[in-house]
């Protein structure tokens with residue numbers, strides 16, 4: 417029987433922690449009763465440097481349910497993605513399969529069973545995908561959907577409407593642990609792991625209590641981090657722009673020369689306007705070209721694993 421670890425990153429979640437613990441323990445008990453997971457399965461709360469009573473509550477839960485609730489305390493706030501990574505890598509040592517979920521229970525805990533079923537059917541990563549966003553505010557909905565669209569345009573492969581609610585097998589996390597980059601964008605990294613994957617669909621609920629720890633500022637930072645960690649498309653866009661401007665400079669040249677030969681231009685205007693267009697384009701293209709190399713260096717220094725061998729027949 418596989419031992420499940422439910423990994424929950426928590427930042428200032430004192431209002432929801434006990435509710436979350438109770439609900440998730442319920443899920444574990446249910447799955448254990450149905451003999452889908454091992455009896456020593458557990459919840460792993462990761463305290464991401466909370467400033468409130470979150471850690472005290474985790475300690476209390478651990479004291480009351482020593483086998484069911486475990487905790488990791490990070491020394492400071494490192495942000496959702498890094499906190500989750502800390503949790504996954506810790507859980508990897510202690511379990512066979514993990515499910516990561518937010519503390520606010522916006523994601524439907526009832527589909528965890530479906531995730532486990534799909535895991536037993538031979539999948540290594542199961543993405544939790546939101547069907548609709550009825551409960552989100554208009555603003556959150558529009559910005560979040562814009563976020564996924566922007567990522568797609570920028571060439572970052574992600575699962576649409578999937579956040580960080582996902583199941584991962586031990587070997588998937590083991591491969592993930594070889595990604596040594598510090599700027600984590602988990603949603604973009606998981607599809608690079610490979611293996612069989614599947615999705616489960618659910619309706620996203622409202623936060624049980626407390627408020628979103630992802631204000632617009634953090635969301636923009638996440639989007640920017642995602643793009644700049646996964647794609648050097650912005651650089652090639654600059655290069656493309658440079659080429660377009662050089663093409664425009666040909667048109668500008670024709671216009672300037674025609675004006676020159678038909679008379680009535682100020683002396684010096686023709687050479688000035690030609691230089692401005694041509695040099696502008698040339699400079700943009702040169703910056704883009706240098707950028708392409710920097711982009712390559714950037715991708716190289718990440719030292720990402722180049723492949724993931726699933727099986728060898730000998």
Ligand code: UDP
Nearest residue numbers: 425426427464495496499518519628629630
């Ligand atoms: N979180 C974290 N560190 C942070 C910010 C958020 O560990 O610096 C956790 C938070 O406690 C929650 C999850 O990340 O469990 C997602 O945050 P939230 O639910 O506030 O985001 P939203 O659902 O509004 O996008």
Ligand code: MG
Nearest residue numbers: 518520522623
């Ligand atoms: Mg939330």
